[in-house]
Amino acid sequence: MRNSEVNSVVLYNAEDEKSIIDNIFITGVAMNYGMRALDVIESMTYAMNAIRSAVSGGAGTSVMVTLNTDASPTVAGSYTYVSDMLSSLNGNNVASEMNGWAHLTSEYVTKYNPSYIVILDSGTYSSGDYGRMLANLSPEWKNTDAYKNGNIYLLCEDIGELSQRASPRSVQFFEILARILNPDSFPGGIVVPKTIGNDYVSYLTYTKDLGFGD
Template sequence: MEGTLWKTVLTVALLLTGCAVGVAAVPHSSASYAAGIILDFGGYDIDYMGLEDSGENAVSALDSICAGKGYEVVYSEGSSVPSSVNSLPASGSSASWSLFVTYTGDTGWTRWSGDPADVSVGDFAAVCWGLCGEGEYPTPGVDATGTCYYGYGQCMRIVSMSPSCTETIAAAGAEGLIVATDSYSNYPVSVTEGKKNGSISEIGGYTNPSFETVAAQNPDLVIGMGDQSVHLSIIGKMRTQGVNCLAVYDASTVEEIEVNTYMIGVACGYEMHSVQTIGQIQDALDELASLVSAGSTDSGVMVALSSAKSPWVAGGSTYVSDVIARAACSNVYSSLRGWVQVNSETVAEYNPKCIIVVSSDYECSESGYSKMLSSLSAEWRSTDAYADGNIYLLTDGATDLASRPSTRIAQFEELMCRILQPAIFTDIEIPHWIGDDYTDYLTYTAELGFAS
């Protein structure tokens, strides 16, 4: 989920009605969608090589990429599936090499059960040799539209159509290549400064970007959300004009945020930087998990996008629900899917022990917090969270932090851990209202805002 209530309501309307975008002048960019082979060792240790012959089979393509990288390939007698590539898997590992393909029009991997020599690389959206354990799959090789994002080369002019994409582009190291964003992108601060000095243009809102304005930027890479119909429409039109585009996935877990980070880094030509960013996020999350595992208390949590009587809340299959689980607590609405508006009666029925309101409707102050509390319905007031004083307001900058599935996810996780597990994180007292000052309450992830 990208923003707060305005985004959710507008998104529903767009999905129901669709959105038509006009035709603009042809940009002067060109795209390259040559067939290629992916070699995935796991943990975002991935190689890619474009192929001159799209009809090359998967075994020959493997030999080609390994020859180019200087990797030794070992095949068992009579098999065209490698037993070892670059001395991996290590002795005792349960992982093994398999061939995976993504069929045209699909987005997921299928493990190839036949002879890899029968696979012509150009016949599929993506082809990958992956070192995986049973039930595991490589990092996705295509974006949310089923288009392979490898082989774009170094871009120079990026248009971002969503705040989370803008943040992730910056975290991948390509911040200086952004020439335009949606009107809601305001992080890192250099983006806001760029809009003020005219070096970064605005293309419209998150749910209504202008195709004409996007095209007028003469971009060589356009990045948007795969769950937004208007973004997909613009991406489709820009691709017909020869412009590289990337539609990221609707991240419902921390892992999917990491995948989006990797995809954006690859598409921008900043793969190594994006992998470093992912590593920093994973290290911080592991440290927080280690702390939470010792003496945590499970509490039922509700995260709402307003203090309305019948609020929109985070259900299951949302990154917020994943963050709650990582803090060793339970999302009381986990049985629902996605972001949903719930009846007020369920607030009382589910009786959360902690409520977190993510909204910029109130100022970050004691009076703003008191105003929010005074607006609560009888159903909210009947909860243990209200009785025990465990209702928190995330406003201003903290609203953006909580409502964007981006590379600041580790900071959001620490903030949630401190709110939900105060007995473990005793070094800082957390107030009931947090805004632009949210970094004042972070220690483990204070430097993981990825703002230069």
């Protein structure tokens, strides 16, 4: 692209918090907004450290984070920003033996038997579709502790799209994930529902005002 006189910047693969922050700084400098990028990074880091402190000492729980509700779903394995977030939030990624965003065969859903399942949906469902979604799950999904104990969470609409983008707003997804896995660690009476959509800001405190242009 540079040989063709097209300005271009190579960014890191968003495997963890550090690579997201590095990409923000690189992009900011490339666009002559280096100081603004540093301000954004400082706000993100402060909020994420505060959330980590709030949930510190909590008991670990097994989690599967998926991009769809297929019988054989696409899940977050190791070397993804989602897996990195889980490690900071008392979550044990059941797909950690896989690398990147991996295709999980249906029998492994039952084998891994996650206590929590978080679905990052970018357009299949809306906020009113939770019941329909549950009814359409495969037998393998319905045989997990997450299903039996009512711990399947659907992030759709705005938060579903936001959660799939490694960007400054990932910090808001980080707080939502923290509240799902550690409901007793946050005062203020906010109860995270099983479905979160365009109203996701209503369930934030630490990162509520960090829309970064939203």
